Amino acid sequence: MHTVSQTPFGTLPDGRAVSLYTLRVPGGWQATITDYGAILTSFLVPSRTPGSDPVDVVLGFDSVDGYVKGHPYFGATVGRVGNRIAAGKFTLDGKEYRLATNNGPNHLHGGTVGFDKILWKATPEPADPRGPSVVFTMVSADGDEGYPGRLAATTRYTLTPAGELRVEMTATADAPTICNIVHHSYWNLGGHAAGDVRGHDLTVVADAYLPVDAGSIPTGQFAAVAGTPFDLRPERQPPVALGAAIAALPGAGADPGGIDHNYVIRGWQPDGQLRPVAVLVDPASGRRMELLADQPGVQVYTGNYLDGTVTGKGGAVYRKHGGVCLETQKYPDAIHHAGDPRWPSPRVEPGQTYRHVMIHRFTP
Numbered sequence: 077m078h079t080v081s082q083t084p085f086g087t088l089p090d091g092r093a094v095s096l097y098t099l100r101v102p103g104g105w106q107a108t109i110t111d112y113g114a115i116l117t118s119f120l121v122p123s124r125t126p127g128s129d130p131v132d133v134v135l136g137f138d139s140v141d142g143y144v145k146g147h148p149y150f151g152a153t154v155g156r157v158g159n160r161i162a163a164g165k166f167t168l169d170g171k172e173y174r175l176a177t178n179n180g181p182n183h184l185h186g187g188t189v190g191f192d193k194i195l196w197k198a199t200p201e202p203a204d205p206r207g208p209s210v211v212f213t214m215v216s217a218d219g220d221e222g223y224p225g226r227l228a229a230t231t232r233y234t235l236t237p238a239g240e241l242r243v244e245m246t247a248t249a250d251a252p253t254i255c256n257i258v259h260h261s262y263w264n265l266g267g268h269a270a271g272d273v274r275g276h277d278l279t280v281v282a283d284a285y286l287p288v289d290a291g292s293i294p295t296g297q298f299a300a301v302a303g304t305p306f307d308l309r310p311e312r313q314p315p316v317a318l319g320a321a322i323a324a325l326p327g328a329g330a331d332p333g334g335i336d337h338n339y340v341i342r343g344w345q346p347d348g349q350l351r352p353v354a355v356l357v358d359p360a361s362g363r364r365m366e367l368l369a370d371q372p373g374v375q376v377y378t379g380n381y382l383d384g385t386v387t388g389k390g391g392a393v394y395r396k397h398g399g400v401c402l403e404t405q406k407y408p409d410a411i412h413h414a415g416d417p418r419w420p421s422p423r424v425e426p427g428q429t430y431r432h433v434m435i436h437r438f439t440p
Contacts, residue, residue, distance in 0.1 A: 077102065078208045078237070080200040085110050085117075086140035088195065094140040097198055097210040099235035104130040107235045112140050113192035114212040114231040116151035116261050118268075118389070119241060121363060122440045133363070135262040135399045138389050148381060149260040150388075152192035153231045153245065154185040156216055156223050157422060158258025159338070159375060159408035162293045166411040168224065168252055168423070175222040182291050187221035191229065191257070207236040218251065225251035227424075241436040248429050254422040255430045256406045262379060262399030265358035265365060269392035273378070273400050274319030277357040280308040280376060282339035286407060290331075293409050298340060298418065306337065308354075308376075315357065322378055322397060334380035334397065338408055344372040346420060350435065354402050364439040369404035371432060372420050377401040404434050 078101050085094045096117065099107045104122035109115065117137070120130035136150045137143055143150070164177035176187035185192065196212035209232055216227040227249045234242040245257040264273050285306045286294040301307040305324035308316050318335075327333030341353055353367045353374050367374075377400065384395040406422050413419035424430050 078202060080202040080208045080210055082200065085112070088112070088140070088144065092195055094195065095198065097200060099208040099210065099233065101207060101235055101237050101239065103239065105235060105239035106130065107233060107241055109210060109212075109233050110140065110143075111196045111198040111212060112143055113194065114153035114196050115143060115192065116233070116259075119261075121239070121265075121438055124362060124440050131267045131361070131363075132389065133263055133265050133268060135264065135268050135388055135394055142388065147386060148262075149185060149192055151261045152259075153212070153257060154260050155191040155229065155247075155255065155257040156186050156221065156227055157183075157254055157256045158185050158260070158403065158405055159256065160184050160291075160293055162291070162409050162412055166254065168254070168411075173222055173224055180291055182293060185258070185260075189221065191216070192260075196231070204234060206242065207234050209234040223253055225249040225253035227253060227255065229257065231257070239438050241438075243434045243436075245432040246429055247424065249424050250426055252426070253424055254411050255424045256410070256422045257430070257432055258375075258403045258405045259434060260401055260403055262401055263356060263365065264399045265356060265363040266361050268389060268399070272395065272397040274317065274322060274397055275358070275360060276318050276400065277315035277359060278308055278318055278321075278354065278376070278400065279310040279312070279315050280339050280354045280374065281310060281342045281352045282374070283309065283342055284340040286338045286340070286373075288337060292336060294338065294407065296413065301339075306335070306339075308339075310355070318378060318397070318400065327380070332380040332396070334378040336375070336377045336380055338373045338375045338405075341372055341374060348431065350433065353404060356400065356402065362440075366437040367402050367404070367434065368437065369432075369434040371404040371406060371434075373405055373407045375401065375403040375405060375408070377403065404432070
């Protein structure tokens with residue numbers, strides 16, 4: 077039976093109640109999302125071993141308190157613009173807009189109070205023909221975090237009978253603005269408490285990536301992955317273990333090393349079609365996750381800044397490389413490349429609907 081259930085998840089400092097919404101389908105598949113930040117708090121994959129419990133493969137917390145205290149965007153819906161905007165400012169129609177600089181000199185994931193820190197309105201839809209769903213809605217006012225225009229945003233999570241997790245993000249505005257809403261789960265297919273993901277294999281359907289400067293802002297170049305540690309193409313056999321890629325990118329100074337770069341999805345067109353993006357495999361457990369999306373890029377982030385100071389579900393300590401994020405999106409800082417046909421624009425006009433769809437397809 078397909079079900080959606082609602083349970084308490086704690087209260088915010090101002091006393092507002094926070095809930096969890098759990099989507100279930102037969103076979104042991106289960107997705108749980110909170111209305112605080114429209115955050116995916118857990119995703120259960122059935123065990124291959126008869127009689128064994130399903131395994132939770134996303135990092136997170138047991139109550140809303142962990143999310144309120146501050147966290148590295150575990151499972152969050154981030155916006156109005158995910159990823160970075162250089163110098164925390166941009167110009168639209170000749171007018172400069174200044175945003176919070178909450179990542180060194182740059183703007184990150186929507187600012188000081190982005191979408192991940194908002195209590196969204198939740199509407200369960202157990203009768204969705206694709207599987208049980210919950211729809212989250214919120215309104216970002218004109219001037220919110222410095223952005224122009226009133227933006228009405230929706231995030232829908234659906235769990236299909238096959239155990240696919242579908243995430244759909246839409247938004248409309250009443251004035252020209254920019255939008256790039258991003259889903260930010262940290263995946264560990266061995267289980268959220270299984271340690272690091274260095275043993276996971278990752279393929280990304282991309283022939284190029286975006287090099288970045290010291291502030292993780294794309295330089296504007298499109299660099300071929302061939303012959304570099306960023307080469308995760310599916311043609312490479314055997315697939316690349318994340319540990320090998322991480323070791324080849326040791327970092328320096330404040331850079332902890334590992335991957336935190338946007339990949340250019342092969343063959344992308346602005347047609348709204350879903351395309352293969354990546355495949356993540358944990359050879360130890362045999363679990364596999366295939367990602368499809370309609371976006372031009374995917375930020376691959378190997379949990380480089382996790383440092384063991386965050387204690388998550390069940391007392392699990394999340395250490396460096398404890399999870400990997402696969403964040404489909406428009407390219408970071410795209411607003412500063414307006415007019416370059418290689419950079420899909422994040423601009424949204426009144427009467428236009430921003431859309432972003434991603435599907436996570438699992439094999440236990």
